[in-house]
Amino acid sequence: MDQLISMLTHASGIAILPFLFLTAAFLLTLAQRRPSGGGQGAGNGRPILVADRAVSHRALVQQSAAFLERPTSAVVSAILSRNRHYNILSAPYGPYWRAARRNMAAGVLQPSRVRLLHGTRARALGVLVRDLGSGAPVRESLHFAVFRVLAEICFGEGAVSELGEARLRAMEKLQQDTLRALTSSSFITPSWFRRRRRQALRRQQEELFLPLVAEVRGRRRVAGDVAAPAATYVESLIDLRVHGDGDRAVTDGELVSLISEFLGAGAESTAVALEWTMANLVKHPNLQQKLRLEVDAVGEGVIEEPDLSRMPYLKAVVLESLRRHPPVPSVERDLGGGGEEAAGVLGVPCGTGATTTAVNFLLGELGRDPAMWPDPMAFDPERFMPGGEGEGVDLTCTRELRMMPFGAGRRMCPGLATGMLHMEYFVANLVRAFEWRQADGDEVDLAEFQGFLFTTMRRPLRARLVPRGGKTAAT
Numbered sequence: 001m002d003q004l005i006s007m008l009t010h011a012s013g014i015a016i017l018p019f020l021f022l023t024a025a026f027l028l029t030l031a032q033r034r035p036s037g038g039g040q041g042a043g044n045g046r047p048i049l050v051a052d053r054a055v056s057h058r059a060l061v062q063q064s065a066a067f068l069e070r071p072t073s074a075v076v077s078a079i080l081s082r083n084r085h086y087n088i089l090s091a092p093y094g095p096y097w098r099a100a101r102r103n104m105a106a107g108v109l110q111p112s113r114v115r116l117l118h119g120t121r122a123r124a125l126g127v128l129v130r131d132l133g134s135g136a137p138v139r140e141s142l143h144f145a146v147f148r149v150l151a152e153i154c155f156g157e158g159a160v161s162e163l164g165e166a167r168l169r170a171m172e173k174l175q176q177d178t179l180r181a182l183t184s185s186s187f188i189t190p191s192w193f194r195r196r197r198r199q200a201l202r203r204q205q206e207e208l209f210l211p212l213v214a215e216v217r218g219r220r221r222v223a224g225d226v227a228a229p230a231a232t233y234v235e236s237l238i239d240l241r242v243h244g245d246g247d248r249a250v251t252d253g254e255l256v257s258l259i260s261e262f263l264g265a266g267a268e269s270t271a272v273a274l275e276w277t278m279a280n281l282v283k284h285p286n287l288q289q290k291l292r293l294e295v296d297a298v299g300e301g302v303i304e305e306p307d308l309s310r311m312p313y314l315k316a317v318v319l320e321s322l323r324r325h326p327p328v329p330s331v332e333r334d335l336g337g338g339g340e341e342a343a344g345v346l347g348v349p350c351g352t353g354a355t356t357t358a359v360n361f362l363l364g365e366l367g368r369d370p371a372m373w374p375d376p377m378a379f380d381p382e383r384f385m386p387g388g389e390g391e392g393v394d395l396t397c398t399r400e401l402r403m404m405p406f407g408a409g410r411r412m413c414p415g416l417a418t419g420m421l422h423m424e425y426f427v428a429n430l431v432r433a434f435e436w437r438q439a440d441g442d443e444v445d446l447a448e449f450q451g452f453l454f455t456t457m458r459r460p461l462r463a464r465l466v467p468r469g470g471k472t473a474a475t
């Protein structure tokens with residue numbers, strides 16, 4: 001036996017036991033692999049891919065009733081909780097989804113409310129400029145800034161300052177670890193190991209979020225009938241009643257999924273989009289200079305929300321970034337019971353004998369349709385200025401669909417206005433605070449990496465930041 005092991009281990013001078021183990025693990029995992037997550041559908045076959053603007057508009061907007069369900073295999077919380085505790089992204093169309101979505105969109109994310117959060121944005125910007133100025137990596141710094149803003153909207157300013165920066169960063173890390181764990185469904189990790197890892201991550205989320213929820217619940221109970229209207233997302237969720245489902249309250253399990261979605265999907269999408277935008281501004285110094293002239297023309301100090309409406313070129317830069325690099329690569333729908341009708345809308349032979357119930361609308365392809373966007377691969381904000389083909393583009397896609405980085409129809413992103421505001425705010429203030437130059441010998445690489453839900457830069461952005469009128473900070 002010893003001889004056999006020795007032979008296997010040292011044959012031809014190569015250690016083949018590890019090799020055999022890896023091969024076996026590879027084959028085992030291959031056999032277990034099912035489509036899941038970013039870019040895949042929930043059906044038992046490959047998803048139908050749609051890259052046509054007219055078909056997408058017809059399906060998602062005009063015939064939206066047949067395209068209301070999203071496959072839960074693409075939603076983080078549904079995977080972690082094994083479809084037991086839904087959030088807005090994963091909820092089946094019905095009373096709970098309606099209540100939770102309305103609560104978010106017409107509550108804390110109502111544009112008129114978000115606009116007023118000057119202090120929240122200024123605190124996050126202060127930390128961001130401090131970190132970038134001291135050479136912190138761009139990607140991490142951008143993510144923490146957006147995460148901080150959303151955490152204050154979610155828990156309140158008081159709770160976030162009580163938590164302190166270190167615990168807030170630990171919360172951020174947990175959200176990011178979760179996404180990473182789903183991205184790396186690598187060939188050599190056995191499925192039971194991945195399952196246990198996901199259960200552990202879900203448990204950690206519960207341990208982190210539920211004590212914070214309990215504190216808020218306790219405070220509101222003490223206040224009784226005279227409790228003030230909900231000021232934070234968590235307060236609004238505690239007060240929420242699901243009409244059409246016995247006026248029940250939101251369960252603790254659902255609360256964890258909803259909070260995780262708010263902090264996770266909300267921060268990652270905006271931060272990824274910000275990194276793409278800054279990368280393009282480093283790559284195109286002439287565009288950065290044009291933007292800086294506009295930024296400087298609005299006055300001194302921090303650019304605030306009212307200034308943004310006077311900055312058309314800033315908006316054009318952000319829109320061009322979302323067209324060229326939509327952070328969410330595809331919008332997914334599960335045809336479920338509506339298969340026949342939906343197949344008719346899509347003009348595909350689905351239903352009878354079809355092996356799939358999933359459709360993916362490809363956002364990157366839609367925004368790069370040469371019939372709509374001449375020279376589609378070029379980064380050219382002028383498209384969105386007067387006379388350009390993107391002038392007056394409607395991101396809700398209600399009237400027409402030219403690009404749809406926030407999705408479309410009844411399940412389109414309820415964070416559209418918030419995401420746009422945060423992008424414009426941070427881009428304007430970062431161009432005001434620093435000159436963004438190429439890092440020495442390190443050309444910006446716009447290659448993409450397809451993660452579980454998001455398309456990020458394959459190589460994180462590195463840049464040489466020159467404080468305006470001050471010293472250089474390499475990141």
Ligand code: HEM
Nearest residue numbers: 088089266269270328331405406407408411412413415419
């Ligand atoms: C630049 C920023 C953002 C981008 C590009 C983005 C993109 C998207 C996309 C493409 C979808 C799928 C829509 C569909 O299926 O039709 C979506 C859904 C969603 N997004 Fe966003 N998003 C952003 C910011 C946010 C923010 C800030 C929040 C909340 C804090 C948020 C919360 C959600 C939720 C809850 C859904 C599910 C909606 C539903 O199923 O009814 N997003 N987002």
